[in-house]
Amino acid sequence: MDKRLDKRIERFMNWMKREQIDLALVTSPTNIYYLTGFYSNPHERFMGLFLSLTGDLLLIVPELDQKQAIEKSNLTHVFGFSDAEGPDGIIRKHIQVSHNTRLGIEQGNINYKTVLWLQRLLQIENFLNLESGFNELRLIKDETEIKSLQEAAYFADRAVEIGIQSLQSGKSELEIIAEIEYQLKKQGIERMSFDTMVLTGKKSALPHGKPGKDKIQEGDFVLFDLGVVVNGYCSDISRTVIMGNPSEEQRKIYTIVRQAQQLAIETVKPNIPIKQVDLTAREYISKAGYGEYFIHRTGHGLGLDIHESPSIHEKNEEIIKQGMVFTIEPGIYLPQIGGVRIEDDVVVTDNGVHVLTTFTKELLQIGK
């Protein structure tokens, strides 16, 4: 078995001991991947990894994933269940618990119906939470992880480049997305971290806008927000460009966002509270008079999940540590004019920050 995985399991079991958790049931695909090397999204089917303090690991998967689970995980105990039977029988047979067993689950990654089912099946009332254990483990990235994140960031840079090269008045948002994803898949990228976003004109003012057939027009902001997955690790980049010449206000808000983002990046270093990163960007934008148009947190942790710890918001007192990886992405969104967001992925170093995404942040005027 992979030594990195052994180490992770050992560290997780040490955490379990400290928390006096006897048995852990891990159900989130990324945490299962983190501990076993096997990744699958079982959708509405059950998938679970049981870890006991005695060192037994037992992976239960839908029958149709069993072969891959055995191959990828290298675990001795991998059980598959059919759709008609479900996992109940396997769990009853192999999992010994008593009413006193302190069982941990991922409270935020398991639905309530599954919890009710487990309560009946195992006759346990209360479930402890494993999430802080996984957050702790996954919060600091090791060198191999950072290498994957760096590679994912490299392809995010390329993706923006492809998108910008294919920009043209009259083309639709979806056409640009088609071009980006086509080129990336041709280069061997298996999947994007989330639905690629290209928003134009007033739609760029919607941080969660949905790309569509809207045509790009002269004078529009075009906002890219996208990422790719490499070895399971996600990147996330945003860039905003202008079709032709910017208006005075467009140039103004672009310059403010760019400066706010730069200041936030420069704030990052170990041993300061995370909120300081958010507050740096927020205060700069507020002083410039656009505070009410910056309507989301400054960033989020990045790793196997596109959104993970830490959350870069103005109330997060957590302390920044070397090896954390997160996004820095302030924005200003003016309903009548459009929005600007600039986003990079950063790794905390021993005395500052290394920026993984490197695509230019100059205001590019397309077609000029």
Next chain:
Amino acid sequence: MDKRLDKRIERFMNWMKREQIDLALVTSPTNIYYLTGFYSNPHERFMGLFLSLTGDLLLIVPELDQKQAIEKSNLTHVFGFSDAEGPDGIIRKHIQVSHNTRLGIEQGNINYKTVLWLQRLLQIENFLNLESGFNELRLIKDETEIKSLQEAAYFADRAVEIGIQSLQSGKSELEIIAEIEYQLKKQGIERMSFDTMVLTGKKSALPHGKPGKDKIQEGDFVLFDLGVVVNGYCSDISRTVIMGNPSEEQRKIYTIVRQAQQLAIETVKPNIPIKQVDLTAREYISKAGYGEYFIHRTGHGLGLDIHESPSIHEKNEEIIKQGMVFTIEPGIYLPQIGGVRIEDDVVVTDNGVHVLTTFTKELLQIGK
């Protein structure tokens, strides 16, 4: 407000009355869309629609979705919350409950952490389940829904066509996927129902295999499984083709799967148990000697979600009704040779079935 939506809300409230549910909290994006016309995936953020029996509807969304929520939903009460504040304040201010309030949630669509948070916030211990209400409502599709499903199926047919046209020995699975999605996005398709699957050679024997850089070779099965979303509604199609000439066993299992699938389709009509559809395919494949290689249910319901009610498995005693929409997708998976799956989307009519996906099921020999 849209009359179809009014009608749905009325029917849902009638269901709530029958079940003596005073207040419903809907959190699944597709159910919120079904009732309001507003769709968003808030990822780890909270999004909830409160419906009370007094007829009050209150939608709570992350601040960055508020504008779109107001526009799309036409609801009077739409509240946004910032990342730093969270939704607690809004809920405390606007939602009146007592310890006796019978509150319904979607047990399978809400995570345990959110339930624990609601228990603290609202001081309610037990939550009833809304899911059977939504299943009941959404199980039977109306004409407008079937029109969207038909259109989604049309593009699924086109997608397979594009994929097959671009097949060539030496190309990778990902290259074929790139081609398919590029052409579809160019035609205005916003998103696929799930990650497009093109699997070649032995990998076609993995029902949940992950496409990669594997090169297509002469003599390989190539299995397509994909779908597109139109107006929120999903299609789902599988076809399997052969590169060059099939071996005897490849031709044999293809013929068995095709016949099993055809027989299962012909079984469908109102007023018989759903399990009969599964058993028809299963028994045919078993009698042909390949029962142990058909390792999943025969199909699943299809609609706003790619997997919804009904589940087409051998123990489902539910009765088939006109207007149900589901997939029929038996398969045989031989680890050393590869897999065959053939999948169509069907609508139950008054006396049988209408097949939405129409791409040929002849065994296509590519390059011959």
